[in-house]
Amino acid sequence: MRQPRTALARRISEQRAGTGDPRALVGEMRRAVLLIPSTGAGLWSARSGGIRWICAFTDEEALARFAVHHGPGSRPMDYVALLGARIVDEVVPSLDEPAGLAVDIADEDNSMFFPPVTGIVPAHTAVGYDAQNKGGQP
Numbered sequence: 001m002r003q004p005r006t007a008l009a010r011r012i013s014e015q016r017a018g019t020g021d022p023r024a025l026v027g028e029m030r031r032a033v034l035l036i037p038s039t040g041a042g043l044w045s046a047r048s049g050g051i052r053w054i055c056a057f058t059d060e061e062a063l064a065r066f067a068v069h070h071g072p073g074s075r076p077m078d079y080v081a082l083l084g085a086r087i088v089d090e091v092v093p094s095l096d097e098p099a100g101l102a103v104d105i106a107d108e109d110n111s112m113f114f115p116p117v118t119g120i121v122p123a124h125t126a127v128g129y130d131a132q133n134k135g136g137q138p
Contacts, residue, residue, distance in 0.1 A: 006058045008032040008084075012103065012112040029114055030085040034103065035063045037070075038078045043091065044070075046102070051116060051127075052095060053102040054087060066106035092116065093125045 011028040014020035034056035037044035044055045057063040057079075067077040082091070084101070092099045100121070101114040118126040 005061065006032065008034075009058045009062075009104065009110060012058075012110055015112065016109070025112070026114070026120060029101070029103070029112075030083070030088070032058065032084045033081050034058065034084055034087065034101075035060065035079045035081055036087070037063065037066070038080050043080070045099070050098060052097055052099040053105075053113070054091060054099060055102050055105055056082075056084075056087065057106075058104055062104045062107060062110075069106070088114065088121045092121045098127050099125070 008028045008031075011020055011025045015022065015025050035058075036054060036056045045052050046055060047053070055066070057066060063077065063079060071077040087101055092101070098116045100116045102111065103114070104111045114120045116125060116127050118129070120126075123129055
């Protein structure tokens with residue numbers, strides 16, 4: 001098993017091993033610079049379970065593993081670098097649909113999903129948010 005190279009990758013590894021602190025993981029995601037493949041239409045994302053997942057990577061090696069299966073052939077994959085906080089605070093709300101962040105999805109044992117729930121994305125974009133109850137239970 002290869003060693004995680006970034007602080008976020010280490011936090012993900014700890015969480016997956018059952019020794020991590022979920023709040024520290026979310027904090028590290030917000031501070032991390034993540035690499036997101038770009039397409040002509042914007043940022044690379046995928047839909048699953050009614051959620052649009054923005055696909056991001058902790059480093060160029062993780063992105064390269066993804067590009068092997070999803071990239072533009074022999075050409076390098078274009079990407080942008082954004083802070084995790086900017087992704088969940090600005091990009092997710094701009095999508096006008098439930099959206100979350102999927103990190104290092106090419107690494108089955110090292111991937112992590114940050115769903116569109118309060119505490120990860122702004123409350124008004126969280127799944128289940130009720131503007132009249134200010135996020136309370138329906």
